[in-house]
Amino acid sequence: MRQGPAIPWFYLLPALMVMTFFIVYPMITTVYLSFTDRTGQAPVSNTCVEGQPCWGIFENYRYTLTQEMDTSSPGALWTSFWRSSFGNNIKWIVFMVTAAVALGLLIAVLADRVPYEPVAKAVIFLPMAISFVGAGIIWRFVYDYGSTQTQIGLLNAIITRLGGQPVAWIPTPGVNTFALIVVGVWIWTGFCMTILAAALKSVPDEVLEAARVDGANEWQVFSGIMVPIIMPTITVVITTMVINTLKLFDIVYVMTGGNYGTEVIATRMYREMYLNYNVGHGTAVAVVLVVVILPFVYLNIRRFLEQEADR
Amino acid sequence: MNPPPTAGPKLPGFARFLRRLPLHLVIIGITLIWIIPAVGLLITSFRPSQDINTSGWWTVFTPTVSGSPAYDSYCAACHGPSGQDVPSADLTDRALVDKYPRSLQLLAMLRKPLADGTPHIPGGQYPNAQEAADLTEHLRALAGKETQAAFTLDNYVDSLMGYRGTSSYRQVCAAGNPPLDITCTAADLLNPRGMGRAFVNSLLVTLPATLLPILFAALAAYAFSWFDFRGRQLIFAILVALQVVPLQMTLVPISRLYAQLGLNGTFIGVWLFHTGFGMPYAIYLMRNFIGALPRDLFESAYLDGASHWTAFYRLAIPLALPAVAALAIFQFLWVWNDLLVALVFLGGNRPVMTYQISNMVTSIGAGWHLLTASAFLSMLLPMLVFFAFQRYFVRGMLSGAVKG
Numbered sequence: 001m002r003q004g005p006a007i008p009w010f011y012l013l014p015a016l017m018v019m020t021f022f023i024v025y026p027m028i029t030t031v032y033l034s035f036t037d038r039t040g041q042a043p044v045s046n047t048c049v050e051g052q053p054c055w056g057i058f059e060n061y062r063y064t065l066t067q068e069m070d071t072s073s074p075g076a077l078w079t080s081f082w083r084s085s086f087g088n089n090i091k092w093i094v095f096m097v098t099a100a101v102a103l104g105l106l107i108a109v110l111a112d113r114v115p116y117e118p119v120a121k122a123v124i125f126l127p128m129a130i131s132f133v134g135a136g137i138i139w140r141f142v143y144d145y146g147s148t149q150t151q152i153g154l155l156n157a158i159i160t161r162l163g164g165q166p167v168a169w170i171p172t173p174g175v176n177t178f179a180l181i182v183v184g185v186w187i188w189t190g191f192c193m194t195i196l197a198a199a200l201k202s203v204p205d206e207v208l209e210a211a212r213v214d215g216a217n218e219w220q221v222f223s224g225i226m227v228p229i230i231m232p233t234i235t236v237v238i239t240t241m242v243i244n245t246l247k248l249f250d251i252v253y254v255m256t257g258g259n260y261g262t263e264v265i266a267t268r269m270y271r272e273m274y275l276n277y278n279v280g281h282g283t284a285v286a287v288v289l290v291v292v293i294l295p296f297v298y299l300n301i302r303r304f305l306e307q308e309a310d311r
Numbered sequence: 312m313n314p315p316p317t318a319g320p321k322l323p324g325f326a327r328f329l330r331r332l333p334l335h336l337v338i339i340g341i342t343l344i345w346i347i348p349a350v351g352l353l354i355t356s357f358r359p360s361q362d363i364n365t366s367g368w369w370t371v372f373t374p375t376v377s378g379s380p381a382y383d384s385y386c387a388a389c390h391g392p393s394g395q396d397v398p399s400a401d402l403t404d405r406a407l408v409d410k411y412p413r414s415l416q417l418l419a420m421l422r423k424p425l426a427d428g429t430p431h432i433p434g435g436q437y438p439n440a441q442e443a444a445d446l447t448e449h450l451r452a453l454a455g456k457e458t459q460a461a462f463t464l465d466n467y468v469d470s471l472m473g474y475r476g477t478s479s480y481r482q483v484c485a486a487g488n489p490p491l492d493i494t495c496t497a498a499d500l501l502n503p504r505g506m507g508r509a510f511v512n513s514l515l516v517t518l519p520a521t522l523l524p525i526l527f528a529a530l531a532a533y534a535f536s537w538f539d540f541r542g543r544q545l546i547f548a549i550l551v552a553l554q555v556v557p558l559q560m561t562l563v564p565i566s567r568l569y570a571q572l573g574l575n576g577t578f579i580g581v582w583l584f585h586t587g588f589g590m591p592y593a594i595y596l597m598r599n600f601i602g603a604l605p606r607d608l609f610e611s612a613y614l615d616g617a618s619h620w621t622a623f624y625r626l627a628i629p630l631a632l633p634a635v636a637a638l639a640i641f642q643f644l645w646v647w648n649d650l651l652v653a654l655v656f657l658g659g660n661r662p663v664m665t666y667q668i669s670n671m672v673t674s675i676g677a678g679w680h681l682l683t684a685s686a687f688l689s690m691l692l693p694m695l696v697f698f699a700f701q702r703y704f705v706r707g708m709l710s711g712a713v714k715g
Contacts, residue, residue: 007619011534012546014527015590022561022587023553029564040567103341110338113331120342122701127345129697129704130690131648133665137686138352140672141679150441152367152679154351186345191708198709247557250650250665257673269559274655279563286559297555304551 033283034060040279060284083261085268088177089246089292092264096184097241101234103185104192108200109222111193121197125190132187136254139183143169173261180262183251188244192237199233200226236303239296246293265289356687357462360479360680365414365444371461379449381442385432394453408454414443417450466684473505475677503659506688509667513647513689515578516663520585520646524593525638527586529631532597533623537609547598553591561588562655569656576660584656585646593638596707600634601627637707640700644693664689 035057037044048054055062068084070076081087107124111117127135144153145168151157156166169179203226211221227234249266252258258267265285273282354368386394386402394402401407411417418438421431438446465479474480474493484495493499500507534540535547565584566575574580604627612622628635650665657663659670668685671677677685697704 005540008534008538008540011530011538011619011623015531015594016546018527018583018587019550019553019590022565022584023556023591026561026564027556030560033563107338107341110334113334114338116338120338122698123342123346125701125705126349126694126697129644129693131650131665131693133648133650133668134686134690137668137672137682138348141352141355141683142348144679150365150367150439150444152364154348154367154369157367157369186348189345194705194708243555247559249559253650254669254672266557266559270651270654273563279567283563286557286563289557290560293555293557297552300555301548301552305548 030283030286033279034287036280038278038280040283044280060280061288063281064284064288083173085263085265088262089264091177092181092184092245092248093242095178096181096188096245097238099181099185100188100241101192101196101237103189104194104237105196105234107189107193108197109226111197112200121190121193124193127187128190132250133254135183135187136251139179139186140170140255143179145169170256171260176256176260176262180251180255183255184245184248187251188241192241195237196230196233199230203229232303236300239299242296243293243300246289246296265292352683353687355679356466356683357464358466358680359460359463360466360678361413362444362461363679363683365440379445381438381445382449385436385438385442385446388433394450402450402453405454408450411447411450414440414447417447418443466680467688470681470684470688471505471507471510472499473502473508474499475504475675475681503662504667506664506667506685509662509664510688512657512661513663513665516581516585516653516657516661517643517646519578519582520589521639521642523582523586524589524642525635528590528593528597528638529601529628529635530623531590531594532601532631533619533627535594535598536602536604537619537622537627550591550594554595558588558651562651566655574656576657578657578661581652581656584652585642585649588652589642589645593642596638596641597631597634600631604630633703633706636700636703640696640704641707643696644704647693 033040035044036042037047043057044059045054045056048056048059053062068080068086070080082091107120111120114120141152142154143156144151145156145166146152151160151166155169160166167175170176207225207229208221211225216224247266248264249270252262252264252267253270256262258264258271263271266289269282269285269289272278272285276282351368354371355363358368358371383392390396390400390402411420421437423431425431465481469475469480472480472493474483474490476483476490480489480493480499483489483493489495492502492504499505501511502508535543569575569580608626608630609622612626617625648665650669653663653666654669657666659666662670664685668682668689671682671685
């Protein structure tokens, strides 16, 4: 139907207004603020001190990228990098995304073959419905470490029952990040499973049957037919999960508060901004976070454009 | 050439079961690993706080019946199996047992030497915390006192009312000496430290922050689907890109602006923020649905003289109800479960449930009896929504991108 040129904009106006005000404007302002000092009022280059390293207007970025690093020797740099928020985020991406996608795929493939499929899937999907805060409490309790002989945390109770020494999961650096990653896997596997299961339903049964008739075993059917067909979906799940992981804040905040060497980029941004009250540092961390996310956003948008072309 | 396929011999039931056993083990095993931590939380939230800290939640499945191993190894030799062999310390005497209501007092007494200077327990081998708890329980049974119930609702009452202390809300109110911020009336349900107040606040935040984006997104999605205007594709592509902007990127300028406008700590500030931030995903989801409705339907409506506005609310909205439902559930869960936005814009001013719980963990260090009950209270509504509308939830998730 024909319409006046202004009509569509009336429908779009409320949405575009709130988006401009709450996403576009703050994004631009955040970039601007990352070049200012702790108050956000003056350029950060004013804070440079003679004789100390300073990147001028990019000083906040120098701080963001190097503050956690020990540059005294290559070895120290390597070690300190893996303890920094960046190193921790890489651990999260590598281990959590791999585990969640692999487990999600495993369940999506296997659960189809048992009669209690809906129950199993609902249970695994359930953590998606509850908050990260709630999940954090659930797992803090599992990881509880008793100084007395009675362990009320399930994990340590199992370890002591098997004759081992209980472990203080949360405060022990090196162990704790992986303990938190398990929580992430617990939450996100349901998401991966659901999307992958939907993709698997689109694999034609005749193709699978034909392969089985030709003598392919189940593993060959899985790796040679199912995986290649749903590969685009697997890629989407992986990129989405990487983006989710990079933005992850609540689990770390509730379980360790970013202490004991578990800090990630998102909790660091919160600390710089709302605990140290440093506008320049906080916004610079946020910008670095976005820059890290950008390649994955690009992948997702390319996929979107391909989809649109198919419509 | 492949040999012609031969129909596999029909396996008898048992052999078939054995062959599929690994499959069942994997699926059931994973399911159990997923559900057990949550079950532990649920069970713990109903246990008396004293029990929570002295025994694992799984012990509720193996209740210690009469005849306690701890009593047999530490006490029975002198006091005898019935507890009456030492006349000066008759363990069936209620007044005596009442002096040691908890394992701590009992242990302290046991560690003191007897009147003649010899250790209370010969050999100096004292019970550990778990055994001491068993002993207290057993002594109560010997003295004929009814043992403490294994389950209680006290944790939920304490959590709702914001009561924190060694006894429970019901006890201090019955005794008539509550702390200053507890009045022992229905007003306690709105005590700012409690989950009752937080529940109300969460609802007040979530409902408008769910409805507003749906309304705006439906309008915009209709425009993207059935209007022709310059820049339609471009704006929509930008919108898709905006979906992945991290929350962290927008917090600082908005909280600075809110500080100037006096919107920090107000509901309206959070509603607007969630509306703006949820908009790209909401429009994307709605457009995918409304755009997929049959074109003929709209063409004939326009031919019949329907205006765009009529077509929007008489045709598009009713037909897009599944998408509206999916979006509503998504946005509801997102806002209800959000911590970061509530932390930054509301804080302790208007505590919502996630804030209240994280505060218990990070600043107060509340006990497990409060944490477990509070966590479960905060999950109640999301789980109801989830089980009631699982279908829509999954559909919303499958329809493309995922916000964050």
